[in-house]
Amino acid sequence: MAAAASIPGGQWKGQFTTIQKSGQCSSCGRTLESIHLSPEEYEFLKETIMRDVIDGGDQYKKTTPQELKRFERFVNSCPPFDIVIDGLNVAKMLPKSRESQNLLAVVSQLAQQNLQVLVLGRKHMLTASARWRRDEMEQVQRQAHCFFADNISEDDPFLLYATLNSGSHCKFITKDLMRDHKACLPDARAQHLFFKWQQGHQLAVRKGFRGSHLTLLDPLHYDTVVQTTGDSWHIPYDEDLVQRSSYEVPTKWLCLQGKTQAPGPC
Structure with missing residues (x-):
């Protein structure tokens, strides 16, 4: 921790x-402020995303109405999920390893915790190849x-629908930052709530020692935006312009405390 330093102005x-x-x-x-949304905020965000991103957005450029309906029926036939995985995204997180092996490792880790897991993928992942072994996909x-x-579809609309539909406890795994979907939201409040929900629900994945395996990091419990209580400020600080994804945790903060002024002469 760096030594304390006075800010110009003396306050x-x-x-x-x-x-x-x-x-x-x-x-x-x-x-710091909690990252978790209130029940009212969650319902507002869920309804807004369903209306402006899923039902009224450009998702049909990434899938078809028929496929989205098929997915909705599938989700409604399953119990609420605890974790939703962008399967293709997770499978490619270790480029030097086999995709099906990467995916199986993450799924197995979650299954050992008795969690209800949904894997979203593309049909080509079921075709046996050097990158997609049939026995490993059967285990998944x-x-x-x-x-x-x-194969022409994209996973984002499915991931958002399944995660939000399962309830506020459900988390998701992908490296996608979802900037396009945030941009579809109609106002600053909805975009802010989406950012908080993303930070509190998107599980970060870190490469293990020597890059040989993937480790899931717990989601945040506090908000990572600049915040104040009036007499204090907490500001996330990234050194040397380090690029940090929106769901990743700042490693350093600047804590500012208001200095009590001595009373002047009567």
């Missing part, structure tokens, strides 16, 4: 700090619910 004292998993600042002890299908869309 604030700044210190670089870290934020604990609980959301508590290691410097001042204050707890035994351990998770699976939906394989047409």
Whole structure:
């Protein structure tokens, strides 16, 4: 942690700090705002995404109305999911490993926790090849619910629908930042809630030691935007213009505390 330094003007004292998993600042002890949406905020966001992204958006450029209806029937026939996986995206996270092997490793890790898992994929993933072994894909299908869309389709509308439809507990795994879908939302409030929901529900995946396996990171419990309580500010700080995905956690913060002014002479 860097040494404390006074901010010009004499009214604030700044210190670089870290934020604990609980959301508590290691410097001042204050707890950052929760990342979780209230039930009312969640329902508002769900209805907005269903209306403006799923039903009224450009999803038919990425799939067809018939396929989306088939998917809706599939989701309604399953129990609520705990985790929704963008199968093709996860499978390609370790380029030097076999795709089906990568996907199976993540699915098996989640299945051991007795979670209801949905894998979204494309039909070509079921065709045996050097990258997609039939026995490994059969193991994936035994351990998770699976939906394989047409090869020309994209997974985003399916992922959003399944995750939101399952309830606020459901998380999802993909490296996609979903900027296009955020842009479809009608106002600043909906976009802000989508960003918070994404941060609290998108599980980050990190390559293991020597890049030999994938590790799932727990989602955030606190918001990572600039926030203030009036007499304090907490500002995420990325050194050297490091590129950080919207769902990734800032490793360093700037904690600003208001300095109490001594009373002047009577």
